[in-house]
Amino acid sequence: MIEVHELTKRYGDKLAVDGLSFQVPQGVVTGFLGPNGAGKSTTMRMMLDLDRPTSGSVTIDGRAYHQLRQPLKHIGALLEAKAVHPGRTAYNHLLWLARSNRIPVGRVDEVLGMVGLREVAKRKSGGFSLGMGQRLGIAAALLGDPKILMFDEPVNGLDPEGILWVRNLMKLLAQEGRTVFVSSHLMSEMALTADHLVVIGQGRLLANLSMDEFIDQNSHGFVRVRTPQPEALLEALATAGITSRPLADGGFEVVDGDPATIGDLARDHGIALHELSPQRASLEEAFMQMTADSVEYRTGADGSAIPVNPGNAAGIAPPPPEDGGGGGWGAQWQQPGGKRRKES
Numbered sequence: 001m002i003e004v005h006e007l008t009k010r011y012g013d014k015l016a017v018d019g020l021s022f023q024v025p026q027g028v029v030t031g032f033l034g035p036n037g038a039g040k041s042t043t044m045r046m047m048l049d050l051d052r053p054t055s056g057s058v059t060i061d062g063r064a065y066h067q068l069r070q071p072l073k074h075i076g077a078l079l080e081a082k083a084v085h086p087g088r089t090a091y092n093h094l095l096w097l098a099r100s101n102r103i104p105v106g107r108v109d110e111v112l113g114m115v116g117l118r119e120v121a122k123r124k125s126g127g128f129s130l131g132m133g134q135r136l137g138i139a140a141a142l143l144g145d146p147k148i149l150m151f152d153e154p155v156n157g158l159d160p161e162g163i164l165w166v167r168n169l170m171k172l173l174a175q176e177g178r179t180v181f182v183s184s185h186l187m188s189e190m191a192l193t194a195d196h197l198v199v200i201g202q203g204r205l206l207a208n209l210s211m212d213e214f215i216d217q218n219s220h221g222f223v224r225v226r227t228p229q230p231e232a233l234l235e236a237l238a239t240a241g242i243t244s245r246p247l248a249d250g251g252f253e254v255v256d257g258d259p260a261t262i263g264d265l266a267r268d269h270g271i272a273l274h275e276l277s278p279q280r281a282s283l284e285e286a287f288m289q290m291t292a293d294s295v296e297y298r299t300g301a302d303g304s305a306i307p308v309n310p311g312n313a314a315g316i317a318p319p320p321p322e323d324g325g326g327g328g329w330g331a332q333w334q335q336p337g338g339k340r341r342k343e344s
């Protein structure tokens, strides 16, 4: 179990991590989500004692990282895949790590097999593709057979097959009862892997909830309807107590009706339908809405990148909305008694 308590990191006048507190549960994949510059990597580096917190603490199985006798046996991490000596072979890189952590040498070949690098084990890692580098980094994380695994953007630069492999590996590691903590700036990616989510923006906790809860709250369904007799259909829907909203293209959106009910209602009133399609707001949109106040850049009407809050050099995040933000997420996740998945 990883426990983060009031963790804060300041670089000069930049507040990169701001009083973060959360726990990473065992036996599930926890997605650590936030837009670029949210403070994910900084938090992960502090978890591994690679950066010193300005205040606050992180414990791994109840102890600070530097107090762990053989850290690779507790926690394995992939932070910077290219942090490998380019002149060293994949095998020698892992061998060096194994020897310096008292891990049996036989484990090197095992993890090379697990990540599919056995064939290239004697090649220098400097010539590796990005995908091979990621695999080597994952092999290093798995070397000590740790109960906790931490991956910073592990699918970055991978081809579709590599992405699928990483997704399945994460799930498998969690099914084995391990704690799997994985960062991403893409909700669409996390939706396919994570069971639990910790969302941050400008260094602050925005949400801590299960993936199921996020989906329940944010993937609102509606039905898009088009008809040449809009007034008649609107009246029929209103009479049936079904809410609808007009769309800019002349059609409308029926919020609390299903396609069968709407179709039957239209038939009963002799109304022709030209479109009747169930829609679902994407989780990526919900995530963007959740973090809208904490992105570093937004896209201008002409497609240009516009810095958000350029004067906010201290990186002070605006407070989260008190009413739950309108996007289905809210401060209740951070409050005692709020709806939360039981953490093990």
Ligand SMILES: Nc1ncnc2c1ncn2[C@@H]1O[C@H](COP(=O)(O)OP(=O)(O)OP(=O)(O)O)[C@@H](O)[C@H]1O
Pocket: 011, 014, 015, 016, 034, 035, 036, 037, 038, 039, 040, 041, 042, 043, 185
């Ligand atoms: N060594 C440093 N010195 C100064 N500022 C830093 C340093 N490291 C990170 N920062 C700043 O702290 C903030 C958080 O950065 P961090 O890399 O942790 O974000 P992130 O969520 O991992 O972003 P990304 O998804 O882009 O990797 C950013 O504004 C970054 O510029």
